[in-house]
Amino acid sequence: MSKEKLRVLMVEDNPTDALISKKRLQRDDAFEYDITHVVSGEDGLLTLEKHSFDIMLLDYNLPKKSGLETLREIKAKNIEMPIVMITGQGDEQVAVTLIKEGAFDYLPKRDGYEDSIPLMIRKTIAEFRAKLERENLQKEIALKKEELEKTNAKLMELDKMKSDFVANVVHELRTPLTIIRGNLDNIDKGFAGEVQPQQKDILGDIFRVINRLSRLVNDLLDISKIESGKMELNKESLDIVTLAGEAVKTFEVLAGSKKIGLIKEFPNKAVTVNADKDKLTQVFINLMGNAIKFTDKGNVVVRIIDLQKEAQVEIQDTGSGIPLDQVDKIFDKFVRVVAEKKEGTGLGLPIAKDIIVLHKGRIRVESESGKGSRFIFVIPK
Ligand SMILES: Nc1ncnc2c1ncn2[C@@H]1O[C@H](COP(=O)(O)OP(=O)(O)OP(=O)(O)O)[C@@H](O)[C@H]1O
Ligand SMILES: [Mg+2]
Incomplete structure (x- = not known):
């Protein structure tokens, strides 16, 4: 297999160091090295204007323009290329500065440091490429996110227009x-x-x-x-027991005609909640309407439980019940479980749920197919 060609720019003013480094690289079999050697920072910069390289080995101790200055100028030009600084021995502090200024790594000039150059290059190239890949991926993700946000905004606008x-x-x-x-x-x-x-x-x-x-x-x-958030609540202090009693009354004729018992399990005293009277009445009507509609024999129980900070209401029937896999869906708009010819659109429960949520209450259902259902909601006091 032919080896990958790696273009290396070496800035080294010491001819012996440069020669040994080049020789050492020629013996290395990881890459085929195409080395351009210059002896000053100025020449390095000039070369970079005309050619591009995969990696740069930059001596820190240069005459005239220093390694650090050269590094800064290259960085200012935004050239995408890893730079390995060749520092003097014991220049640890310098190395920290160099990394801060954008050097990819550094290699101290110890005796025989040339032997470490091939490994340093391999490691640097691998890390640099991984970094580029990561950055590209991040850019791609950011772009996709932006696209999604735009699409989302458009969809929301369309949805609003439709509503x-x-x-x-x-x-x-x-x-x-x-x-x-x-x-x-x-x-x-x-x-x-x-x-x-x-x-x-x-x-x-x-x-x-x-x-x-x-x-x-x-x-x-x-x-x-x-x-559209335009439903407003006219909250007042009201007795939910009285309100439930009135709702039950409106269903007496209907329940009677179906021979279904209507049972009230109410506390003996008033239970005051802070709620919108008309809206709460609608919740009772929607839930009781369903209970009677989906029950052919037995009873519908309306139960009120006086809790510490809220009133709990239960509307329990002995009707058709709701299959387990449908229970989660019935509060969604236009969902009707039984294909039977029962009148309705599938809006009663979503409206009831929205009204209760607007009151900062909660609603849920316990149901078993064929046995009946129990709708339970709570309204804060
Ligand atoms: N008490 C219940 N017993 C059995 N199934 C019920 C009961 N309440 C609701 N469901 C099921 O949930 C579905 C949705 O109820 P919802 O009140 O939202 O709509 P609907 O009664 O069909 O129509 P609408 O209330 O708009 O007239 C019903 O079609 C029915 O399948
Ligand atoms: Mg209904």
Whole structure:
């Protein structure tokens, strides 16, 4: 195998030292050395203007321009080449300065120091190349990071545009919905002529769909408000027991029609929390709505536990339960586990979770497929 050619610039004013060093290198078999020898710092600098080298051996003790001055001038020119300084004996202090000034390494001129030159060169070249590789890698990483940051910023901007668009569209949907409902209401009440029983039935169906659409529009509006950080809480001191009682009442008819028991396990006294009444009511409605929707027989228990610094609420059902591998996903938007024909969009839980998190509370679920679910949340007092 042919040896790699290494271009060496040797700055050495002592002809004997230079000769021995060159001879020693010629005997070395690690590289094929192409040595350019000059006798002063000035000549070294001039040579560097015209040619490039893989390594430089620079004598510290030079007449006229010193080794240190020469080193500084080379460094100022940003030439990418390792420089090994050949220092006098016992120049340890000098060596420290030289390294600080950018020398790659140093070799003291002891008797027979020439024998150490090949090893020094090998070691220096290996370390220098490893260093270059590291630096290139770091540059590449920095570049990639910058690229990623730019892409990320762009994606965030696009995401915001999309959210704003959705928010606007959803907002615009509200007005025509209100008008449709108002007009239907007028027809239903007979303001546009007598309504036949069959027509009333059809109107009833339309009302149900309109209500569903309104709920969806309101849910989407809530989500977009939360996501854009525009959902504000009107916190007040309120009794969560009373609030939960009212929520349970609104579900009595529905639960009754499905023959599901609604059980309240409440403390005997008020439990005051600091919360937004409407938003907290919505959490109860979303969780209880789910419990009743996904339960066909048995009970739904609403439990309130008075803890020291927070109120804990549990809504427990004997319904379909949630498969283990889906439990982590149900708080994400638009996730619906059962493909059954149950009405819904998959926004109730994400909204409930966001509201609770805005209150600095926590929500989680314990569930077993086929046995039922227990949603547990806490709200600070
Ligand atoms: N109590 C529960 N029992 C069984 N599955 C549940 C229960 N609560 C939620 N889930 C599952 O989690 C999914 C997400 O619930 P979420 O309330 O977010 O949406 P949804 O009820 O389907 O629709 P929406 O609430 O928007 O009307 C449900 O579709 C259902 O699969
Ligand atoms: Mg729901």
